[in-house]
Amino acid sequence: MRTAALQRPAEALAGRCRPPPAAALVAPPAPLPRRPRQPSSTLPQQLCRSAHRRQRLVAASAADPVQTAQQTAAAPAASSGSPEPEADVLIEFKDVWKSFGSKQILRGASFKIRRGEAVGIIGSSGTGKSTTLRLAAGLLQPDKGVVLIKGEPRRGLISDDDTSDKLKVGLVFQSGALFDSLTVGENVGFLLHEHTSLPQSKIQELVAESLGKVGLSGVEPLYPSELSGGMKKRVALARAIVRDEKHDNVEQVIMYDEPTAGLDPVASTVVEDLIRDLHEKHGEGHHHEPDGGSSTSSASSYAGSTSFDSLASANGGSPASANGRSRSSTAGAAPSGNGTSVTPLGALPAHKQPPPGGITSYIVVTHQHSTIRRAVDRIIFLHEGRVVWQGTVEEFDTTDEPIVRQFASGSLEGPIRYE
Numbered sequence: 001m002r003t004a005a006l007q008r009p010a011e012a013l014a015g016r017c018r019p020p021p022a023a024a025l026v027a028p029p030a031p032l033p034r035r036p037r038q039p040s041s042t043l044p045q046q047l048c049r050s051a052h053r054r055q056r057l058v059a060a061s062a063a064d065p066v067q068t069a070q071q072t073a074a075a076p077a078a079s080s081g082s083p084e085p086e087a088d089v090l091i092e093f094k095d096v097w098k099s100f101g102s103k104q105i106l107r108g109a110s111f112k113i114r115r116g117e118a119v120g121i122i123g124s125s126g127t128g129k130s131t132t133l134r135l136a137a138g139l140l141q142p143d144k145g146v147v148l149i150k151g152e153p154r155r156g157l158i159s160d161d162d163t164s165d166k167l168k169v170g171l172v173f174q175s176g177a178l179f180d181s182l183t184v185g186e187n188v189g190f191l192l193h194e195h196t197s198l199p200q201s202k203i204q205e206l207v208a209e210s211l212g213k214v215g216l217s218g219v220e221p222l223y224p225s226e227l228s229g230g231m232k233k234r235v236a237l238a239r240a241i242v243r244d245e246k247h248d249n250v251e252q253v254i255m256y257d258e259p260t261a262g263l264d265p266v267a268s269t270v271v272e273d274l275i276r277d278l279h280e281k282h283g284e285g286h287h288h289e290p291d292g293g294s295s296t297s298s299a300s301s302y303a304g305s306t307s308f309d310s311l312a313s314a315n316g317g318s319p320a321s322a323n324g325r326s327r328s329s330t331a332g333a334a335p336s337g338n339g340t341s342v343t344p345l346g347a348l349p350a351h352k353q354p355p356p357g358g359i360t361s362y363i364v365v366t367h368q369h370s371t372i373r374r375a376v377d378r379i380i381f382l383h384e385g386r387v388v389w390q391g392t393v394e395e396f397d398t399t400d401e402p403i404v405r406q407f408a409s410g411s412l413e414g415p416i417r418y419e
C-alpha cells in the first residue's frame with residue numbers, strides 16, 4: 001500500500017505531476033432508454049412560466065428554422081408583459097463571442113443561470129459548450145460581449161490569488177483532470193495545500209469529509225489509475241466541493257463538463273444522482289415553506305431550502321485544472337468594492353434568501369440523454385455558437401423546434417449539418 005500521507009504540493013508534485021489528459025471527444029447522443037425522473041417538477045414556478053412563454057414563441061419555420069430558433073431564444077421574456085426577476089441571476093452571458101484563431105466558436109451567446117437552477121447545456125459536438133463553461137469559470141475571456149457574475153462583469157481571467165466573496169464557480173472537467181501521479185487524497189486536497197495555510201491534519205479532515213459526501217470514504221491512498229471511471233468522476237466531484245473554510249459563506253455554482261461520458265448506464269446513474277444529491281438531498285423533509293408546503297424535492301426548493309443550509313458544509317474550493325496547470329476556479333466576480341447592488345438578494349422574499357454557502361445551482365454539459373433526464377431541469381440548446389432554444393426537460397420532449405427534434409432523434413435530416 002502506498003503512503004496515504006498528504007504532502008505539501010511542492011514535494012508532492014516534484015517530478016511526479018503529469019498534465020491531465022486532454023478532454024476526449026464524446027460520442028454523439030445515443031438514444032438511451034428513459035429512466036424515471038425525480039417525482040416532482042423541480043423548477044421554480046417562475047422559471048417554468050418563463051420557459052413556457054419562450055416555447056410559445058417558437059414558430060417552426062421550414063424556410064429557416066435555425067434563424068427562427070435563434071430569434072426565439074433571443075426574444076426577451078418581457079414580451080409576455082411580466083419581466084423576470086433579476087435578483088436571482090447568478091451567471092449571465094450577454095452576447096458573448098469567442099474564437100480560436102480563425103475558428104469562430106461562440107457567436108453572440110446569451111443566457112442566464114438563476115439561483116436554484118439545474119441547467120443542462122446541450123448541442124452538437126464542437127458547438128462551444130465546453131468553451132462556454134470555461135468562459136463562465138474565468139479560464140477564457142470573451143472576444144466580445146460580457147460574462148456577468150451576480151450582475152458584475154467578470155474582469156480578466158481568474159488567477160491563483162483570486163477570491164470571490166460573492167459567488168464561487170467550480171468546474172469539474174470531463175476527464176476529471178486528476179493528477180495521475182498524486183494520490184486521491186492529494187488530488188482532492190490539492191488546492192487546500194496550494195492556497196491555504198491549513199495544517200495537514202485539517203486538510204486531511206476536509207478531504208475525508210468531501211470524499212465521504214461522494215461515497216468514497218477511505219480511498220485517499222489510492223492512485224487514479226487504481227480507480228474505475230465512475231470513481232474518478234466522483235473524486236473530481238469531491239475535489240470540486242472540498243471545503244476551504246475561507247469561503248464557507250459563499251454560495252457556489254458547480255459546472256460539470258460531461259460528467260457521465262464514458263460511463264456504463266449504472267455508473268452514470270450513480271453520478272447523476274450524486275450531482276442532484278450534493279445539491280439538494282439534505283433539504284429533504286427538513287424545510288417547510290411558510291405556507292405549509294414542503295420544499296423537499298429539488299432545485300426548485302432553492303434558496304429557502306435547508307438543503308442549502310446543510311450543504312453549506314459542503315461548500316468549498318473548486319479546483320479547476322487547465323492545460324495541466326491547477327488553478328483556482330473561484331470566480332472572480334469583480335474587484336471588491338463593486339458591491340452586490342446589481343442583484344440585491346434582499347429583493348428575494350425572506351424564505352427564498354440563500355443560505356450561507358452551498359451549491360446553489362449547477363450546470364451540466366452533456367450528450368447523454370439519461371443525464372439530461374435525471375440530473376437537470378432546464379435545457380439551454382447551443383447551436384453554431386448561439387442559444388437557439390431554452391426550455392424545461394418536459395418541453396424538450398414536446399417542442400416542435402426543428403433543431404431540437406433533429407438532435408433528440410439523431411436524424412440526419414434537418415437543420416443540423418455535419419461536415
Ligand SMILES: Nc1ncnc2c1ncn2[C@@H]1O[C@H](COP(=O)(O)OP(=O)(O)OP(=O)(O)O)[C@@H](O)[C@H]1O
Nearest residue numbers: 025026100105123124125126127128129130131132
Ligand atoms: N483552446 C483552444 N484552442 C483552439 N481551439 C479550441 C480550443 N478550445 C476549443 N477549441 C475548439 O473549439 C471548438 C468548440 O469546442 P468545445 O469543446 O467548446 O465544443 P463542445 O460543444 O463542448 O464539443 P463536444 O460536444 O464535442 O465536447 C472545437 O472545434 C474545438 O476544437
